[in-house]
Each structure stands twice: as structure tokens, then as C-alpha cells.
Amino acid sequence: MNDFEPTIVAFFCNWCTYTAADLAGTSRLSYPSNIKIVRVMCTGMVDPKYVIKSFLEGADGVLISGCNPGDCHYINGNFKARRRIKLLKEILAQFGFQPERLRLTWIGASDGIRFAEIMREMTAQIKSLGPNEGRLKMVI
């Protein structure tokens, strides 16, 4: 289990969390390379399909991260994302997905330190959960 390196697909909004990731980089903060970042303009555009496809293709975790409440560049995209994540958690739970594999966080553009902390924490959590069974078993 200890040498298991999870793959975590991350959808970061351009305005807050992606900028925080940039800040973490320019501040020379390190965070696990398990996080595979997809930059999107807003977490409100993360279609449930992106999350489902990630899991079916064998992602061990999916992280969606955007702006803090009230800070959304498009006013309320992050609130819409929250409802979609709520929906996905309800659906995936029936099929034995641990809810910890799908996460939504809000990290502001200036929170480089917090960003690196959360990435480390998420990676540690997924490591302890072990691999997603979709990666191991043939799924249709």
C-alpha cells in the first residue's frame, strides 16, 4: 500500500485555485505530483461527465476547487458546482465509491500555502484509501 501512488484529477478554476497553484509554484512550495491539474474557467462548468469519466478511467480521486463564496468571478458558479458535487456524491455512493474520493474545496488566489497543504492532505487521504477498483478491474 505504501508504494501506491494515486492519480488525482483536479479541476481548478482559473481565477482562484489555479492562481493559488501558480502562487504555490512561484513561492517554491512543494506539493505531491499525484495531482493532475485541469484548468477550467469556473468550477461551475465542471460537467458531472468529467467526474464520472475520470473515475471510470481509473482516477483514484477527483478534486474540484474554486473560489470562496462571494468571490466567484462569474458570481455564483461555485454554488452551482456545489449542487453538482452533492448530486454526484449521492449517485456514486450507491456504487460503493467512498465519498472521500470526490472533493470540493474553495481556495482563494492568495492562499498558496493553504493550497499546498490541501494537496498534501488530499493525496495522503487517497493513499490510505487505496486504488480505485476501476483501475484494477475490467469495467464496461
Add this chain to the structure above:
Amino acid sequence: MVKTTQVDLKDQDLLGALRGFFKAVLEREEISAILVPWRLPMKNTVMPTLITDPQQLDRADPLSPGFAINTARVVSRLTRRASAGKVVAVMRPCEIRAFVELVKLRQGRTEELVIIGLDCLGAFGNRDYFRWVGDDAEASTQKFYRAVLTGSGAAMDGVDLSRACKACELPTADGADIAVGLYGVDTAQHLLVQARTPEGENLLGKLGLVETQEPPGRMKALEKLVAERIAFRDEMFNQTRAATDNMEKLGTYLANCVNCYNCRVACPVCYCRECVFVTDVFDHEPAQYLRWAERKGAVKLPTDTLFYHLTRLAHMSTACVGCGQCSNACPNDLSLMELFRSVAHRTQAGFGYAAGRSLDEKPPLSEFRENEFPEVVGI
């Protein structure tokens, strides 16, 4: 206050009384047409049919256990724009609930529509119904409704209600403008007709029916029926959840799926005008299939079977009304209704929403509040 009236039967002929009632409605000047379950002249199969000639109502069969399609889709087509005529639609409760969902998605309008809903006696699966109905559809329907209404049950001649109907805890037409009551009513003598909206009251007031009271036994009969249905439903949920509690089992559950997408076509609340799964998003490059196959040594074709079903659940589960047309439409007899309903029950509970309950409740994914679902956010 609900306005309650009754229609008296002649010679214990329930179908005749309903046809007479529909004729009286259609003969009103302000009503242009009536949509009813209707026996096709060329074959004893029952389909939703739009009728303007009252004589044609002699073939109306609103108590038949045939339920070939969910009428909500058809009513959506009839009402999506102004038609310069008022239409009355005779619908089952699950059809009304599905239509309510479509109206909220702006795929139907209630402005020129009066919905008459009947207490639902349930339906057979399509294959069962077509096999069972025989040459004398009138006698078949009579046999069916008498069995159900006298309490001896719908199981007959080796067929029974579909599992969707056995698990249906909402058999009354609560969303109708005019609701016809059968359970707990002395249906040898009369049937109950109740106006549930001002629109319904307006129309019913013009028909000159005798006012009456809801019979005392009705509430009790309904409670008993609903309790049986909920027990069946919960057992069905438990079995389905146990059969799909990990992805491998879900794969097994859906292994016979051939990606025909019939469940999506038959679904009254699958609302996309064009399904993403038939767009070029899923016209994968030939080389892509080879890469997929290479990764695990094998890839089943067509691909994206689980992806399709999970995405569909994300789209329609909060609007699922449990009509069971998905199972009806499946060529390989997958237990789809069981799967979709058990997930829908979860997702609707998660949002405190019930599909088709009210026109005033917004679909969960079309609104949000600032402070909600704190458990979803954070590590």
C-alpha cells in the same frame, strides 16, 4: 376546499361511465380536443390518442393495464407552444408527475391544458400486456379493473402488474386539475370526480354533476395500498443496492446492455433535445479504441456503457417519477427501473425534492442557495 362530485354508473359499466364523462367534457364549447388512452381500430393495443369527435370516445380505454408509453412526452409536444385551443389530457399519476417535471424544464405548458387524472390501477409490462389482451379488449379491461377494484389483485392468466407499478406509492392523481377516484369508492354504483385546481373547478362546475362527499372508506383503502407498495419498494431498493454496491457489481448488473439507448428514448424526463451520447463527442477516433484495448488488454465494444448510465442518472435521477418505461423499453430485460429508482430515491432525498410533486418547487440543479450542503465542501 376540494369540490367533490360523482358520476353514476349505468348497469355497473365503469368504462361506459368514464366515456360518458369524457364526452360531456369534450362537448363543452371551450374544449377543442381530449387526449385519452384509446384502442387502435386495427389492433387491441392502447395508445394515447387526440380526439375531437365525441363518437370516437367509445374506444377510450382509461382503465386498461396497457401502458405502452408515458404520455407526458406527448402532452409536452401538444403544449409547448400556444395552440389556440384548449386540450384535456387523461393521464396516469406518473404521467402527470413526469409532465410537471417537463413543464418546469420549459418543455410543456399548462396554460391551455386541463389534466384529468385517474386513480391508477397499475399496468402490465408491454410484453405481458400485448400477450395477455386477446381479441376482446373490452372484456379484458373489465376483467382487469374488476379484479383490482374488488381487491383480488391484478395477477391473472400468468401476468401481473409491472414491478414499477407494484413499487408505486403514489397511485392517486394529486397533480391533476380533475381527479377521478376509484379506490375505496363503490365503483359498482358510481365514481368520484374531484376538482383539485380552480381550472378543474371551473370545468367541473359546468358539467352539472351531483355533489357528494368522499366516502369514509377511501382514505383507509388508499393507506393500505400505499403501505403495501412502500414495503415492496423498500425491499426492491435493498435488493438493488445489494446487487450494485461496487463498480464491478454494477458492471455485472449492466453487462447485457447493448447501448441501444432505448431507456433514454422511453424516459419521459430525459430532457436533452439531443443526447450527448449520440453526438460526435462519442465518435471516438479508431486509434483511441486501440489505445483503450492496449491499456487493459481488452475493451468491450461499444464502449461507454457505464459512462452512459451514470451520466443519465446525473441528468434524470432528480426528475425520475418511477414510471418504469425504461424497463419496458429494454430489449435485454435489464432491471433498469429498479436501478434508476433506487438511485433517484437517494438523490431526491438528498435535495429534499420529490419529482412531479409541485410546479412551484424548482428542479434541484436549476437553483442554489448560499448556505447549504456544508458537508460537501472541504477536505
